[in-house]
Amino acid sequence: xxxxxxxxxxxxxxxxxxxxxxxxxxxxxxxxxxxxxxxxxxxxxxxxxxxxxxxxxxxxxxxxxxxxxxxxxxxxxxxxxxxxxxxxxxxxxxxxxxxxxxxxxxxxxxxxxxxxxxxxxxxxxxxxxxxxxxxxxxxxxxxxxxxxxxxxxxxxxxxxxxxxxxxxxxxxxxxxxxxxxxxxxxxxxxxxxxxxxxxxxxxxxxxxxxxxxxxxxxxxxxxxxxxxxxxxxxxxxxxxxxxxxxxxxxxxxxxxxxxxxxxxxxxxxxxxxxxxxxxxxxxxxxxxxxxxxxx
Amino acid sequence: xxxxxxxxxxxxxxxxxxxxxxxxxxxxxxxxxxxxxxxxxxxxxxxxxxxxxxxxxxxxxxxxxxxxxxxxxxxxxxxxxxxxxxxxxxxxxxxxxxxxxxxxxxxxxxxxxxxxxxxxxxxxxxxxxxxxxxxxxxxxxxxxxxxxxxxxxxxxxxxxxxxxxxxxxxxxxxxxxxxxxxxxxxxxxxxxxxxxxxxxxxxxxxxxxxxxxxxxxxxxxxxxxxxxxxxxxxxxxxxx
Numbered sequence: 332x333x334x335x336x337x338x339x340x341x342x343x344x345x346x347x348x349x350x351x352x353x354x355x356x357x358x359x360x361x362x363x364x365x366x367x368x369x370x371x372x373x374x375x376x377x378x379x380x381x382x383x384x385x386x387x388x389x390x391x392x393x394x395x396x397x398x399x400x401x402x403x404x405x406x407x408x409x410x411x412x413x414x415x416x417x418x419x420x421x422x423x424x425x426x427x428x429x430x431x432x433x434x435x436x437x438x439x440x441x442x443x444x445x446x447x448x449x450x451x452x453x454x455x456x457x458x459x460x461x462x463x464x465x466x467x468x469x470x471x472x473x474x475x476x477x478x479x480x481x482x483x484x485x486x487x488x489x490x491x492x493x494x495x496x497x498x499x500x501x502x503x504x505x506x507x508x509x510x511x512x513x514x515x516x517x518x519x520x521x522x523x524x525x526x527x528x529x530x531x532x533x534x535x536x537x538x539x540x541x542x543x544x545x546x547x548x549x550x551x552x553x554x555x556x557x558x559x560x561x562x563x564x565x566x567x568x569x570x571x572x573x574x575x576x577x578x579x580x581x582x583x584x585x586x587x588x589x590x591x592x593x594x595x596x597x598x599x600x601x602x603x604x605x606x607x608x609x610x611x612x613x614x615x616x617x618x619x620x621x622x623x624x625x626x
Numbered sequence: 627x628x629x630x631x632x633x634x635x636x637x638x639x640x641x642x643x644x645x646x647x648x649x650x651x652x653x654x655x656x657x658x659x660x661x662x663x664x665x666x667x668x669x670x671x672x673x674x675x676x677x678x679x680x681x682x683x684x685x686x687x688x689x690x691x692x693x694x695x696x697x698x699x700x701x702x703x704x705x706x707x708x709x710x711x712x713x714x715x716x717x718x719x720x721x722x723x724x725x726x727x728x729x730x731x732x733x734x735x736x737x738x739x740x741x742x743x744x745x746x747x748x749x750x751x752x753x754x755x756x757x758x759x760x761x762x763x764x765x766x767x768x769x770x771x772x773x774x775x776x777x778x779x780x781x782x783x784x785x786x787x788x789x790x791x792x793x794x795x796x797x798x799x800x801x802x803x804x805x806x807x808x809x810x811x812x813x814x815x816x817x818x819x820x821x822x823x824x825x826x827x828x829x830x831x832x833x834x835x836x837x838x839x840x841x842x843x844x845x846x847x848x849x850x851x852x853x854x855x856x857x858x859x860x861x862x863x864x865x866x
Binding site for chain 1: 698709711717732733777
């Protein structure tokens with residue numbers, strides 16, 4: 332039963348990491364930019380929900396989406412668009428700069444003690460099936476994660492902007508010579524990644540309601556690890572990597588004694604190193620995968 | 627005299643301090659095919675890239691239908707310029723149909739799309755035949771046809787072709803050039819960069835010979851008749 336419990340917990344956790352991984356992977360595909368400031372989008376969503384704790388849940392959720400998507404678009408417009416064409420190292424440093432800047436802005440506005448989110452707190456209640464405890468949020472996270480990934484797959488495969496995103500991810504220069512507007516495609520990628528970050532903020536604040544300035548950092552780092560483990564060549568492998576990290580966290584967390592829970596990240600990262608030694612291109616990346624298939 | 631569709635006047639392009647093209651002037655009339663030949667590094671592809679907005683001009687001017695040609699590559703594609711790049715650059719992981727749909731991105735209006743799709747499919751039947759096949763699985767010749775069809779479906783006034791015969795069998799090249807002649811009959815002007823000098827000189831209305839970043843010689847179809855003389859002319863131009 333412990334195995335089954337870990338499996339269920341892993342699904343809930345993995346769905347969140349998978350959504351974050353896809354949000355990061357989408358922007359990476361088009362811009363070759365690993366956005367380390369992605370976590371700050373999640374934090375912005377968390378603070379928005381905290382500020383609107385007394386409001387109806389639907390209002391809080393809508394405002395959360397609006398704030399996070401707007402912040403994602405502002406990140407792109409102000410910080411990353413002027414650096415387009417700069418070296419990858421410059422872009423990477425810029426994402427760190429944006430990340431630190433936003434964390435300090437949160438610190439100035441909200442302080443270091445944290446703000447508590449009350450929205451959808453009832454989803455923390457659990458149903459018991461025998462010795463299994465399944466929290467509603469685990470089910471919601473799995474369903475929302477699956478719905479978001481299915482929706483994104485639909486957009487990428489069935490719409491013109493999705494086709495342009497896939498083409499831009501494969502070869503932005505050629506796509507532009509065909510009339511694909513780089514600004515529009517990159518803006519779309521950031522907007523979609525913002526939608527995913529907002530969804531993650533909602534799911535995450537139910538599980539961990541105390542929002543601090545660095546709230547989104549750890550989930551982003553775990554998701555990035557998932558992206559690396561899964562392989563950056565396609566969004567589906569990035570998502571699978573996110574799930575793998577979720578499962579690893581759940582199972583390792585279950586195996587460790589409660590006094591050793593502080594070592595959970597160390598054990599998970601140790602596993603990641605082991606995987607990358609055996610499969611440097613990622614756990615799920617095809618051996619024949621090319622850089623032309625990132626999205 | 628009608629206004630040229632495309633006009634380059636005293637164009638200079640540099641990579642850093644190194645001149646890639648110097649003092650190049652040329653015109654392209656409606657339905658005309660103009661060739662650009664020369665050795666590697668002569669500045670042929672760079673000229674096409676400058677017209678497409680992929681590299682900036684150092685000096686000189688470019689005009690499309692008399693209006694200054696400016697803006698980003700996507701703006702130029704939307705203003706009526708289509709590029710078939712060297713090496714085709716088809717989207718290998720997308721289907722043939724998806725590659726073709728991307729070509730529609732440059733259209734300002736959906737009017738006439740169906741007729742143009744029919745036109746390119748009649749020019750390149752392979753596009754219709756393998757519509758749902760992943761483009762990366764096509765042969766080199768088929769990929770080249772797809773790359774041209776993808777540019778054509780946007781209905782450009784000027785088609786920039788960068789070494790379309792590269793890596794193709796002679797019989798395929800012959801068919802390809804026949805198709806280019808049909809495309810020009812549709813009113814499309816073609817600026818054709820090629821390595822196959824004799825073939826291009828005999829095929830194009832005018833062929834400019836570039837060497838060492840400069841225009842050295844302009845030849846007409848009549849110059850292709852005497853192969854030995856043409857070879858001597860080209861050799862002299864390349865070495866001068």
